Amino acid sequence: MLLEGKTVLVTGGSSGIGAAAAVEAARQGADVAINYVGNQAGADAVVAQIEALGRRALAVRGDVAKRETAIAFVEAAVAAFDRVDVFVSNAGICPFHAFLDMPADTFERTMQVNLHGAFYMVQAAANQMVAQGDGGAIVAVSSISALVGGEFQTHYTPTKAGIHSLMQSAAIALGRHGIRCNSVLPGTILTEINRDDLADGEKRERMAARVPLGRLGEPEDLAGPIVFLASDMARYVTGAALLVDGGAFVNLQ
Numbered sequence: 276m277l278l279e280g281k282t283v284l285v286t287g288g289s290s291g292i293g294a295a296a297a298v299e300a301a302r303q304g305a306d307v308a309i310n311y312v313g314n315q316a317g318a319d320a321v322v323a324q325i326e327a328l329g330r331r332a333l334a335v336r337g338d339v340a341k342r343e344t345a346i347a348f349v350e351a352a353v354a355a356f357d358r359v360d361v362f363v364s365n366a367g368i369c370p371f372h373a374f375l376d377m378p379a380d381t382f383e384r385t386m387q388v389n390l391h392g393a394f395y396m397v398q399a400a401a402n403q404m405v406a407q408g409d410g411g412a413i414v415a416v417s418s419i420s421a422l423v424g425g426e427f428q429t430h431y432t433p434t435k436a437g438i439h440s441l442m443q444s445a446a447i448a449l450g451r452h453g454i455r456c457n458s459v460l461p462g463t464i465l466t467e468i469n470r471d472d473l474a475d476g477e478k479r480e481r482m483a484a485r486v487p488l489g490r491l492g493e494p495e496d497l498a499g500p501i502v503f504l505a506s507d508m509a510r511y512v513t514g515a516a517l518l519v520d521g522g523a524f525v526n527l528q
């Protein structure tokens with residue numbers, strides 16, 4: 276097992292990619308704490324799946340846009356499990372909207388949840404790891420959208436580029452502490468975040484047609500790459516960004 280005896284924290288662990296990563300971490304031997312903001316039923320279901328695997332689980336509610344949520348999440352996990360070995364910064368939103376009439380509050384909320392939230396969470400986890408004194412691993416969920424644009428994502432893609440950049444700079448800041456920082460860059464993965472957007476059958480087919488592996492992604496497609504980067508198998512990997520997109524990014528012609 277790749278994460279035997281480790282404590283793993285996942286933000287946005289109540290559905291989609293975060294839920295899949297949390298359950299896979301437990302399958303790989305970790306105790307897991309998840310953060311969520313509103314979906315208590317989803318959080319409870321993930322806790323039940325982790326416990327069914329014989330591991331300890333904790334769900335902590337909180338809005339990642341607020342710095343105090345990060346402090347409270349890490350404190351709650353340490354109170355329950357004593358330490359933080361792996362931190363997965365995953366929580367995010369993508370309220371699709373046109374650029375020219377983007378409401379300021381939609382832009383600002385997306386920045387606060389996706390980028391400010393990642394910063395505060397990663398900072399809180401890193402401080403705990405530094406205090407423990409024996410390293411750790413941080414994996415942030417960025418996106419293929421860090422590298423390419425989206426007409427209705429002008430508020431969102433900069434947050435994903437920012438998360439990619441945050442991991443690069445954090446890798447430098449934290450390397451001396453033995454803390455590795457990497458990102459995964461998912462392509463289009465079928466989750467709640469894009470359920471309405473991909474209800475448009477024409478768009479869904481167009482997105483799938485771009486993928487050399489022939490299908491859109493499932494949350495579980497991210498679980499392995501996240502666990503790998505979190506594990507000692509990736510012990511000399513830091514500052515890296517791993518595309519997990521079925522080949523969509525490289526598919527120009």
Ligand SMILES: NC(=O)C1=CN([C@@H]2O[C@H](COP(=O)(O)OP(=O)(O)OC[C@H]3O[C@@H](n4cnc5c(N)ncnc54)[C@H](OP(=O)(O)O)[C@@H]3O)[C@@H](O)[C@H]2O)C=CC1
Nearest residue numbers: 287289291292312313314338339366367418463464466468
């Ligand atoms: N699906 C995709 O195609 C892609 C997704 N991503 C990224 O993956 C990450 C996960 O998204 P995905 O699994 O797809 O979508 P989901 O909507 O399924 O999951 C989003 C998760 O984030 C949580 N969340 C949202 N806002 C907050 C908040 N303010 N505070 C705390 N938690 C919050 C949700 O909690 P709750 O359930 O309680 O609302 C939920 O657990 C996001 O960062 C997204 O940008 C990147 C590339 C592609």
Ligand SMILES: C[C@H](O)[C@@H]1OC(=O)[C@H](O)[C@@H]1O
Nearest residue numbers: 369418420462463468469
């Ligand atoms: C939510 C979108 O469908 C999804 O988010 C991303 O980051 C991907 O690039 C997709 O656009």
